[in-house]
Amino acid sequence: MTKSKDREGIGLNLNTLRGVHHIALNVKDMSASRYFYGTVLGLYELTGNKVPETLVKLVAEGKVTNFELPDGTILDLFGEPDLEPPNADPTQQFTRANHLAFDIEPSLFDQAVEVLRDNNVPIDHGPVSRPTGRGIYFYDPDGFLVEIRCDPQTKVR
Structure with a gap:
């Protein structure tokens, strides 16, 4: 710019x-x-x-x-x-921040998804696959949207 x-x-x-x-x-x-x-x-x-x-x-x-x-x-x-979100529905975003995204090695992505599931973490959506990689969106204990994402896996020849 x-x-x-x-x-x-x-x-x-x-x-x-x-x-x-x-x-x-x-x-x-x-x-x-x-x-x-x-x-x-x-x-x-x-x-x-x-x-x-x-x-x-x-x-x-x-x-x-x-x-x-x-x-x-x-x-x-x-x-x-005393923190209370303005909307009890966590899908209704209540701040200017959309989400917090953590990057992970592609080989560890599926393991991270299993950890979330094993800990009964509320999943918003995913896992999703895109040309830019894979991601899963979930909520922290306060209803803030968090993502774990990884770059696409490179093909080994």
Whole structure:
């Protein structure tokens, strides 16, 4: 994306932003969400001296939990016990965010689907196959739509 002449000087230069630093989600039940993201989805929970200094007190109080993905992206869960979605039907999206997508190796996709099923995770739809790969869409304990997706498997000759 390039700047037009009439907008020169407005906005950041191309490639200034390096990537997603963290994603923060409000969750109603911290225990259920920690289990879901840590045990079911297998994300690495930050503990001890790995917790960001600015969040140590909130983590100690059980109000925040941090997970790190293999690419270094941080997922922060903020406990909001009074959180209620505007619509009890999880298929009616209630935020500007559409969904959170995690990438997985194609050879592990079917195993991930089985883990979701074994843990009775509510599936929205899928698995689906597209030219861009495979995906399955499901809900976290707060009704937020999550996806596990993989690139197409390359054919071995």
